[in-house]
Amino acid sequence: MFDVKRSRSGKAAEAAWRQELEDLETRWFAFLEKMEAKMEELCSAALPELRALRRDPDSEQVYLRMLAGVEGQLGHIRDKVYETRDAKVIDTWYRFREEIAFADAFYGTGNAFRDNCEDRYHAFEETYLDWHNLVRATLRENLEEEYRQILETLDANRGVFRCRQCGAPISVPADCFISVHLACPACATQNTFDPGSKARKLPFIARDLAEKRVSPLYGAYQQGGRTDALYRTYLRALYDELNRMLPALREHHETLYHKYIAAHTQGGQHHG
């Protein structure tokens, strides 16, 4: 294959290539540096803003939209880098390969160019992922506090509600996150308790919070060779957390636990 390539012949051609690759590499590095600076500017201004919105219960929707918007800009920066890599670095590397045979001593110069540019590109990708993860993490930063507030609401519900028929106090289940019919202990009339919008969030918060609390075990599983035993430890801890937070759904949690254990044992997959 190498021998059919039509080379620009001689030292002049090599010098031209050398110059082109050197210039391109310098520009590529400078470009990525500027794009990384953009990510830093964007995220260092966005992170405090996102955290503040996350803590404000009235700003949940605005927070989620802002988060998607910041992620959108990070994605835009990443896409622009990817397209530029294609159009400049990869395209040039292909042209080089078309002209310079693999057996040619000069081929190594192109190879080094490609390696340098690709290494730099991967470093950019890692920086992107770090920022992306930091921005994403704001979603989970306030979970313990949100959960504490829900518990407060649930706790406040107990002992304050009275039968609408006779006025006797009616006790509300500790983890009541959906409407429930409750009979009055004095007159037996069925009352209907609505837990309100805050308590209704309990199953969603609980799921995220349980995942967050056991994330070190998930990390141990991922770094420990993804064995069945480590998976079982992680998953058991996850559903123990969920059982504590949502005792009414224990049966469902146990079904899921057995389903995922079986899938892992058979397929070596994990659930997300």
Added chain:
Amino acid sequence: MTENKALSFLNNLKKAASAQKAYLAQGETPPGMDVALCPNCGAGRAKQDGLTHCAYCGHRFLDTKIDDGVYLKKEDNSPHV
């Protein structure tokens, strides 16, 4: 110069995000207790009479069959159906 770009984008983003109404926005609802009285005879539903029918006049509160669920139990069906 470039710093303004990120900041102005974030400002505009926040303005747009704050101005938009949420899809099916419902707002916060407080917890509360309620009681359903029979629209025919005014009776409440006693625990032992189940949830589906009025024990006094037979009015159908619920036109369905209750199974064992999260809190609801089969025993919550009114006995005479």
Added chain:
Amino acid sequence: MAKDYLEPIHGISLRDYAAMAKRIAQGVDEEPIFRAMGIDRAIWDEINTLWPQRMAEDETFEVTILYSQYFADETPHPKLDAVKADISAEGAANLERVKADRYFYEELSGAREAAFEYGLDGSQWLLETFGINLADFQAAAMKHGEENFRIDPEQLREYLDYQCEMKAKYAEKFAAERGGNVADDVEF
């Protein structure tokens, strides 16, 4: 799949549940839906907990697949046909077009995604701009999705390319409204 995963819960079948969930996502008031089905909020809260649980537990995905089919199904529901969403004339016309014209559907899909990436709730934006609610849009998406398995892969690629193209077009519009993208001024 455990066979009883398709048994009704509190008398509400999966088809009923999908029809109810669709109306709620269309923006129909909940109480008239409950009344038409002969249930109350406590029963709804339970089935709205238990049907999703079954979908999560069922390792064959059959419950989820059927739910999607029922959600997209336009056969009148025996008890809910009279409980309808409020749709503007313009919205109704756009919805018909989304269902009939795959390219228009791809355009709005791309636009909706772009809206999210520029800090808007894409579903609300779709409702405000085209009068189409999320539930109807999702139902149309499911119908077009079914078609994906039958058509020529080349044709499918063309649809998806068109969606990308439209997403880029709307992204440009949204970006301009935000004063340009953060990295627009960086040149190679």
